[in-house]
Amino acid sequence: MTISQKIKQLFNLDEGINSFGYEEVELAEVETRLKLNLPETLRAYYLTLGKNTSINNAHNNLFKPTEIGFSNDMYLMFYEENQSVVNWGIKHTDLQLDNPPVWGNYGSNELPDWQLEANTTELFLLLMAIVNGTLGGLKFNTNSFETVKPEVVRTIKMSWTEIEEISCNKQKMYTNDFKEVISLSFDEKENCTAIFTGTNNKHRFDNLIDSLKIKWSYISTEDDEDVDQK
Template identity: 50%
Template sequence: MDYLQKIRRLYNLSAEVDFGYPVEEIIALELRLGIILPAELKNYFLNLGKNEAINFSYNRLLTPAKEIDFSNDGYLMIYEENQAVVSWGIKKEDLKLASPSVWGNACTEENPDWYLETDSIESFFLLMAVYNGTFGGLKYHANYFGNVGPGILQVIEKYWTTVPEISYEGQKVYTDDFYELVSLSFDEKGNCEAIFIGSSDEKRFDEILDTIVVDWSYTSYEDED
């Protein structure tokens, strides 16, 4: 599966339904900025760019018509953290690549501090689909904040498979063939301090809750009461 198929499966989206921006809107963006978008960025906009759950439920994809633009120091800005603390962009000189790296800035535009977020567009949008999914984009989601002991970690590693392209020291993402996911956050000392889970399938979600035995801080069932 490519990354678009993984996201569609995770969010239970029909392959027959179009969730993309019209090609005319993407052409208008290129004309406005005087650029050609990287092929994979364009591909994402045309396939999944307008889906609310994937792109706007927590962190936010910038819209082509008005919001996508260059930063003062030459990054094409494409995504924004939910409280606008972090923003993500692509180096102008990398726009010629089909799938350039995506960089994050946790400081101001006037005093930026860029760091490498992902090596490719595909990994970036898959990562955002995970973030947004566990924070409300997926119908069934939950989180736990607290110490996660080695026994729980062993259970997770037994039943779910790591997604290497979006896992790193501070975060590890696991999945069962992208029908469900488990995301772990680690502190600077390597201690696991949070679990985030999500699925579009209620039965699978219940099985995750039963398998990972913690006192969940929140589950989406609370919103149904």
């Protein structure tokens, strides 16, 4: 599967429908304004999935085409963390690449601290889709900020497939054929300190909850129960 197909499968979007993107003219206006050609993978993403708020704006935020622009040190900025603590962009010198690396600025415009976030634009967009999905973009989602027991971590490693391309020592991502996703946070001692899950399939969600013996901080279906009781 392509990255786009993986995201569409996770969010249960019809592969044959392309009504989730911006119009060609909107991207052409960006390129004219900035006097450049957007990298092909970023351009294609905006055209196919850029307007889907569940994927792109449930937590962190993909810029609208009119918001894309350069930082003071010439990174093409197109994504930001939900509290604007981190901003993500592509080096000006990499813009000629079809699928360039994405960097995150963990400092400020005046004192930037650029760190490599993903080796390619496609992998970064997949990472953001999963982060946004587990933090509210997917209809069924959970999280816990209590220490996850080692036996639960082992169960996840045995029963789900790690998405190695977007995993790192402190954050590991797992999936079951991109029908559901699990994100685990680790500290310096390799203790699992938090877990986030998400899917758009109720049956899979119920099975996931049943199979992982965790004290959840939040379960999205409990919101529905609260509404029903009012």
